[in-house]
Amino acid sequence: MATVGIMSMQRIANYGSFLQSYALKTLIEELGHDVQFVDYHVGTPVIENSSESTNKVSRMVKKGLETLTYHAPMQHKLAFIQYKKNYAKKYLPLLGVREEYNYNPKLDYMVIGSDEVFNCIQKNTNVGFSPELFGANSNADTIITYAASFGNTTLPKLKRYGKDEEIASYLNNLTAISTRDANSSKIVEKLTGNTPLTHLDPVLAYDYFGKSDRIPQIDVKEPYLILYAYSGRITEAEADWISAYAKRGGLKIYTIGGVQKHADHFIDCSPFEVLAYFKGAQEIITDTFHGSIFSTIAHKPFTTIVRKSVGSGYGNEEKLTDLLQRLGLTSRMTTNIEDVERINSIPIDYEESDKRIQTQRLRTQQYLSEQLSH
Incomplete structure (x- = not known):
């Protein structure tokens, strides 16, 4: 050893x-x-970023204040701040x-x-x-x-x-x-x-789903859509479209890992419960690398929103394109939120992606x- x-x-x-x-x-x-x-x-x-403090407490305060500026339910924003505050103590052990x-x-x-x-x-x-x-x-x-x-x-x-x-x-x-x-x-x-x-x-x-005994069973009575994205990255127009789309489908909007406009619930849960929520979802909309992975291993319909890098701004185009190419799932990508309805209606051949994995x-x-x- x-x-x-x-x-x-x-x-x-x-x-x-x-x-x-x-x-x-x-x-x-x-x-x-x-x-x-x-x-x-x-x-x-x-x-160099003169607006970014190297003091940990100052950064936490700044992030908390930034969260309060997002267009999202106040209850969700306060819950998100609490989630960030407690994360290390609860999950790093x-x-x-x-x-x-x-x-x-x-x-x-x-x-x-x-x-x-x-x-x-x-x-x-x-x-x-x-x-x-x-x-x-x-x-x-x-x-x-x-x-x-x-x-x-x-x-x-x-x-x-x-x-x-x-x-x-x-x-x-x-x-x-x-x-x-x-x-x-x-x-x-x-x-x-x-x-x-x-x-x-x-x-x-x-x-994870085949070997881990840490993923719990969750009992959610209502059908839901997971919107998995960092706070502030879903635009106002995208949020409005997602809200209307969820209502047409009779789905509640659950957000995990970030707060979003029009969300019905912000879920503060353990990392293993995240996978359980993905497994129980009707469908997923994400603009993240790991959100795409969670959707794939949970075998769920999903759409990945691709963001292009602009200047020194952070984009995800390269890594998402590469990931989904490797999985044979490039058809799940778009830059246009209105493509979600079409993409999520198309069944995924998870047998093929599972073979690759x-x-x-x-x-x-x-x-x-x-x-x-x-």
């Missing part, structure tokens, strides 16, 4: 971050290893993550990933720029990555901000590199001259087994 550390986005208050962290931990534990999460020191972001940070432990192996651990050209002060996310200053004997993503950091951005050579030096010191999308693979190949392996996000790689799960098991046994 080896001692294995995972360095990921495990402390981010986000259901996708939690479920991918839990899944990767479980996959490695199934190989017989002792697993712990490792923290990184948050550095100054590459893109389920990962074995303690309040005290775990920096630079002595390990046999370090696995960096999954999530956007390589997304270094951004202005988020919660993440900043940390060489540790590329394996620097580690006390592990062997360092690999699993399904690591550069997010919307591109090679031109790395060059523009003068980080390409530095990142290349870190990548060249890793024993094995696994990415989760084409953009990340391209960057690694250009910077190192080697083509990395590509693997599925852990939420797909681990069979199962093939990739075997590749994940093989990769982790091989790399964590040297």
Whole structure:
């Protein structure tokens, strides 16, 4: 049995971050290893943002005030603020993550990933720029990555901000590199001259509905649609259309992970209950990477709204297109909310997507087994 550390986005208050962290931990534990999460020191972001404080309390207050400005029921906004406030205390212990940070432990192996651990050209002060996310200053004997993503950091951005050579030096010191999308693979190949392996996000790689005993049964009497999106990303016009669409179908609108205009219920629940709610939904509308994954593993009709990157604004076009191409589900994407009615009426051949996922799960098991046994 080896001692294995995972360095990921495990402390981010986000259901996708939690479920991918839990899944990767479980996959490695199934190989017989002792697993712990490792923290990184948050550095100054590459893109300066004078409006963003580096003080954690100040950021929380700002986010809370920002939530109050959204067009959503006040009860939902207050519940969302409470959910964010309590998230770490309630859910991080389920990962074995303690309040005290775990920096630079002595390990046999370090696995960096999954999530956007390589997304270094951004202005988020919660993440900043940390060489540790590329394996620097580690006390592990062997360092690999699993399904690591550069997010919307591109090679031109790395060059523009003068980080390409530095990142290349870190990548060249890793024993094995696994990415989760084409953009990340391209960057690694250009910077190192080697083509990395590509693997599925852990939420797909681990069979949650087939293996996990943590997903509860929920008893909801009314039919509902899940709107899974970050607060503030669904436009006024989109929210109005979704409201009318749900009413035509006799569906209540449940929002999870964010507050939205016209929603009937904001659901404050555990990460495992999120999957239960997805399983019980009539259909889903999302504009997120993990929302698309939750919909897929729950075998539900869904539409993914694609957002394009504009300037330094955050878009999701590259990673969503890549994900849904791998699953054979590109027909579920649109940039126009009015396409939802047509898309969600089309049955999905989940037998075909399940075959693709199962093939990739075997590749994940093989990769982790091989790399964590040297």
